[in-house]
Amino acid sequence: MSRVIAIAGGSGSGKSTLSAELSKSIGDDRLALLPIDAYYHDLAHLALEEREAVNFDHPDAMDLDLFAAHIGALRSGCAVECPTYDFTTHCRQPHTITIAPRGDILVEGILVASRADLRASFDILIFVATDTELRRRRRVHRDQHERGRDPASIERFWTRAEATFKEWGALAEETADLVVDGGQDISITTQVVVDYLNHRSNN
Numbered sequence: 001m002s003r004v005i006a007i008a009g010g011s012g013s014g015k016s017t018l019s020a021e022l023s024k025s026i027g028d029d030r031l032a033l034l035p036i037d038a039y040y041h042d043l044a045h046l047a048l049e050e051r052e053a054v055n056f057d058h059p060d061a062m063d064l065d066l067f068a069a070h071i072g073a074l075r076s077g078c079a080v081e082c083p084t085y086d087f088t089t090h091c092r093q094p095h096t097i098t099i100a101p102r103g104d105i106l107v108e109g110i111l112v113a114s115r116a117d118l119r120a121s122f123d124i125l126i127f128v129a130t131d132t133e134l135r136r137r138r139r140v141h142r143d144q145h146e147r148g149r150d151p152a153s154i155e156r157f158w159t160r161a162e163a164t165f166k167e168w169g170a171l172a173e174e175t176a177d178l179v180v181d182g183g184q185d186i187s188i189t190t191q192v193v194v195d196y197l198n199h200r201s202n203n
Helices: 015-026 048-052 064-075 116-121 132-145 151-175 186-201
Strands: 003-009 031-035 080-082 097-099 104-108 124-129 178-181
Touching (some): 015 186, 031 097, 064 080
């Protein structure tokens, strides 16, 4: 049975960067990455103005039931069809990505630990602790350059994200097996996590 590793933290903390570096360090043949951001509900049935009004940083914005089911399937050795999502239109795309099971299943996102059943499914929970102002700068850059958002929408989404993080993110930090510094060089953080995972594997 596969081991499930979860990486949580606030918006802009460096979760996705750490996950990508761990994938390279551990190897795609040993690790499958399942990002929670792929599991937003499809809002194609709403007008664009209504989609923009949705709080995308609240658990209700995500299909956490499907996310939990996919974690369970991968843990049991079954491949899953991961959704793909367009953050500009707030709609799911027609194609999916096949995720094959591996020895380690890595999940990451602000809300990965927002439900008790999700937390119970993790073998290891890692929390990325990062200064608020640094996280804000990173999010602004991402939303401008990767998601095509204007300054007003960026500020709106940031405010919502922080409110949600205060309500739900604390659950991850309180129950984390390992807390790492998201403000230091990513190579250092990655090595800390790799060493921890190896230690857990040997004990």
